[in-house]
Amino acid sequence: MNTLAPFLPTIAALVKIGLLVGGLMTAAAYLVLVERWMAAWVQDRKGPNRVGIPLTKIRLFGLGQPLADGLKIILKEDFTPRHVDKVLYTAAPLVILAASLAIFAAIPFGSVLPPLGIPGLPDPVPFLVAPGLDVGVLWVFALSSIAVYGVLLGGWASNNKYGFLGGLRSSAQLVAYEIPLGLGLLGVVLAAGSLKLDAIMNAQAESGVWYAFAQPLGFIVFLVASFAEAARLPFDLPEAEQELVGGYHTEYSGIKLLLFLVAEFLHMVTAAFLIVIMFLGGWHLWGVTGSSQEVTWLGAFIRFGVLSTKIFAVILFFMLVRWSWPRFRFDQLMNLAWKVVLPLGIANLVTVATIEEFRPQLVERLGAGPAGVIALAAPWAVFFLGWIAAGMLTPSGTDNTPIRTHNMLDAERELVEV
Amino acid sequence: MTPLPFDPLASGPLLAGAVLATVASLWLLLPNGRDTTSARWLGALLGLAALAAFIATGRRLGGLGEEAVFLIVSLVAVISAAATIVSRSPVYAAIWFALSLAGVAGVLLVLGAQFLGVATIVVYAGAILVMFLFVLMLAQPAGLAPYDRVSNEPFLSALAGAVLLGVLSLSIGRLSAGPASCCDLPTRATATVDTTAAPATAPVATVVDPLAENHVARLGGELFGRHLVAVEAAGVLLLVALIGAIAVVSRGEAAHAAEATTAKGPAAGRIAAR
Numbered sequence: 001m002n003t004l005a006p007f008l009p010t011i012a013a014l015v016k017i018g019l020l021v022g023g024l025m026t027a028a029a030y031l032v033l034v035e036r037w038m039a040a041w042v043q044d045r046k047g048p049n050r051v052g053i054p055l056t057k058i059r060l061f062g063l064g065q066p067l068a069d070g071l072k073i074i075l076k077e078d079f080t081p082r083h084v085d086k087v088l089y090t091a092a093p094l095v096i097l098a099a100s101l102a103i104f105a106a107i108p109f110g111s112v113l114p115p116l117g118i119p120g121l122p123d124p125v126p127f128l129v130a131p132g133l134d135v136g137v138l139w140v141f142a143l144s145s146i147a148v149y150g151v152l153l154g155g156w157a158s159n160n161k162y163g164f165l166g167g168l169r170s171s172a173q174l175v176a177y178e179i180p181l182g183l184g185l186l187g188v189v190l191a192a193g194s195l196k197l198d199a200i201m202n203a204q205a206e207s208g209v210w211y212a213f214a215q216p217l218g219f220i221v222f223l224v225a226s227f228a229e230a231a232r233l234p235f236d237l238p239e240a241e242q243e244l245v246g247g248y249h250t251e252y253s254g255i256k257l258l259l260f261l262v263a264e265f266l267h268m269v270t271a272a273f274l275i276v277i278m279f280l281g282g283w284h285l286w287g288v289t290g291s292s293q294e295v296t297w298l299g300a301f302i303r304f305g306v307l308s309t310k311i312f313a314v315i316l317f318f319m320l321v322r323w324s325w326p327r328f329r330f331d332q333l334m335n336l337a338w339k340v341v342l343p344l345g346i347a348n349l350v351t352v353a354t355i356e357e358f359r360p361q362l363v364e365r366l367g368a369g370p371a372g373v374i375a376l377a378a379p380w381a382v383f384f385l386g387w388i389a390a391g392m393l394t395p396s397g398t399d400n401t402p403i404r405t406h407n408m409l410d411a412e413r414e415l416v417e418v
Numbered sequence: 419m420t421p422l423p424f425d426p427l428a429s430g431p432l433l434a435g436a437v438l439a440t441v442a443s444l445w446l447l448l449p450n451g452r453d454t455t456s457a458r459w460l461g462a463l464l465g466l467a468a469l470a471a472f473i474a475t476g477r478r479l480g481g482l483g484e485e486a487v488f489l490i491v492s493l494v495a496v497i498s499a500a501a502t503i504v505s506r507s508p509v510y511a512a513i514w515f516a517l518s519l520a521g522v523a524g525v526l527l528v529l530g531a532q533f534l535g536v537a538t539i540v541v542y543a544g545a546i547l548v549m550f551l552f553v554l555m556l557a558q559p560a561g562l563a564p565y566d567r568v569s570n571e572p573f574l575s576a577l578a579g580a581v582l583l584g585v586l587s588l589s590i591g592r593l594s595a596g597p598a599s600c601c602d603l604p605t606r607a608t609a610t611v612d613t614t615a616a617p618a619t620a621p622v623a624t625v626v627d628p629l630a631e632n633h634v635a636r637l638g639g640e641l642f643g644r645h646l647v648a649v650e651a652a653g654v655l656l657l658v659a660l661i662g663a664i665a666v667v668s669r670g671e672a673a674h675a676a677e678a679t680t681a682k683g684p685a686a687g688r689i690a691a692r
Contacts, residue, residue: 088513134633138536145544149516152548156509156555164555171552175545195634 016129020104028265029066035319036065042323070258078254081158088157093252093259096150100266103143105129106136107273108198110304111283114295124293127304128198136197137185140274141178144229148174150263151238155248166247169330170231170238176337177228177235183345184222187215187352188278201282205291210281214376216383217348219279221341226271228337231264233322237330272314276307280314283307340394344386351382430588436471437584439464444576447504448569465500469493475587488528495521508554512547519543533634 033048040047051064080089110127133139148171155167188211189195192203204210212219228235239247246252249260276282283289283303290299328336355375362371446461473489498517505511519542526535569575641649 088509133532135532135536138533138540142536142539142544145540145548148544148548149513149551152551152555153513156551168552168555171548175548175552178544 013129020109028262029070031265033066038319039323073258074255076254081251083159084251085157088153092150092154092157093256096147096263097259099143099146100263103140103270106133106139110307111300112295113300114297126198135195137189137195141182145178151248158251160251162244163248163250166238166244170248173228173237173333176334177225180221180341180345181225181229183349184218184225187218187348190352190356197277201277204281205284212279215348215352215379217344217386221345221348224341226275230267230271232268232318234325234328236327240327268318272311275314276310280310340390347382347386351379432471433475433584433587436468437580439468440580441576443468445573448572449506491521491524491528495525512551512554516543516547533637
């Protein structure tokens, strides 16, 4: 045992990585099935319910479907068209999948285990691959911006106009929505006083106020931005099937296509993780999980269950939105990013900074109770003001009818008549 | 982490050889219109030799795992930086640059500067380089003209770069070999952090481990304490640039509108302004 002691943290990290990657990959496969069920439910049909245990008649509600799909796409011919840039064409899916898996090094997937009492291991054991990383939020932010490369390179290397357009659209969209995403993150970081995601969860558990309630505007901004970053349906312009065939992965097939699709799903899972951890209290649930760092085995399990349930609920929300909303047009997408979400994000950040600056004085003057009420009421006031302002200043619809004129003077005459 | 004794006289010839090999290798590799396969192979081999020589003149970090990881990420950074300047395709150059940035971020992470490492990726690889790629892909989908693909002064630029590299290696080697060695700097930094950082986040004075708790809080205390003026100045500079960009764009629109007004009468001007 003593000879193993120096390697124990490494072994613990490897075990966590194994659990996390295995769990994520399985989850991604079965979430595809859930998404198809959801689609079937929204569209009032049955969905995949046939595939069960092979060579028997047992159907098991279609639970064998992901295995069959995965086997099929892996065994398909991995076809590389002749007109592609081979190096980047091969690298793109690898880059995007590696980046979206590496994100999870800094994302906690539970609270802590009770002390194991193994010498050489820090107690209590956190549900986190890299507990020493002090910049967890920034790590997530950095790697989600690396994922753009996969899309951009995939689109460019395909040497196909649809793929190229998809890549360009995607990069413009991701760069635009990274800013509101960062503003949403910053508000939470400022309130929690830490860049570590587990510390952010602990802060919410201790105060009992989830940041979705303390910073409603920040929550909305972050939600919209993370939908856009995950390229889910109201924002799925990078691969709009009706316009771009498949977008940046038009030319891909077989296992490379699978890598792209898994990475896309992982983006959604990451977004769900972040929304839950940063705004919905993480593993905390009032009266169920407690808030201290000392846990029993049962407590640790309950916290893991609460976190997973919340994440699954957010993922279901993502899917429901996908099957119920139409897609934005590109100018609407950009207007929303730069003219609505960005100012709202700045408003949220300023509010949070002001509150956090004056919180000690307020507590000193008014006592903890009234100060807490003010600190909760002010963001909500800003939320409604921002909502009203956004509604009044930005038209909900745009007039798309082209002005059919021969010269500018005619157009002006028409406008004057109107 | 005790540095091995560094002897400039003993490693001097090695360093000089490394510099010469770098010059030759870069000169052979830089796009200069010759483009023969044998020259490029020779250049690559010379470059590897130069790299090995540079590594041999450096000092040890201590700790096998740390050293191996450091060596890998720094090799990635250096080799992809060289590949950035010698690659013919601008898109490939940008990708190599991204890889080089990833290597630099890895070096910073290994050395314990977590914030700098991650910020390098966020700022450079995540934002600036994506913009580069965007523009490169939009601007010249058919590739550059042949005269744009050659380096202007391959020999002089290779010479300047390699000599700079040699001088830096020599001076850094001397600095780290002297009595006031590596561990002087962190102690001083920690001491100053203690006086300036906010009381809530001030670390214990004896902590020198850069991977210790509250790494970012200490960095923030340092930035907004001792270097407050510099930070504010940089912020104002960026704000000025932002306002300038907006002013240029809106003036361009106004000029466009005025042009339209003079050309087609006031009505057209009003439309353009709308």
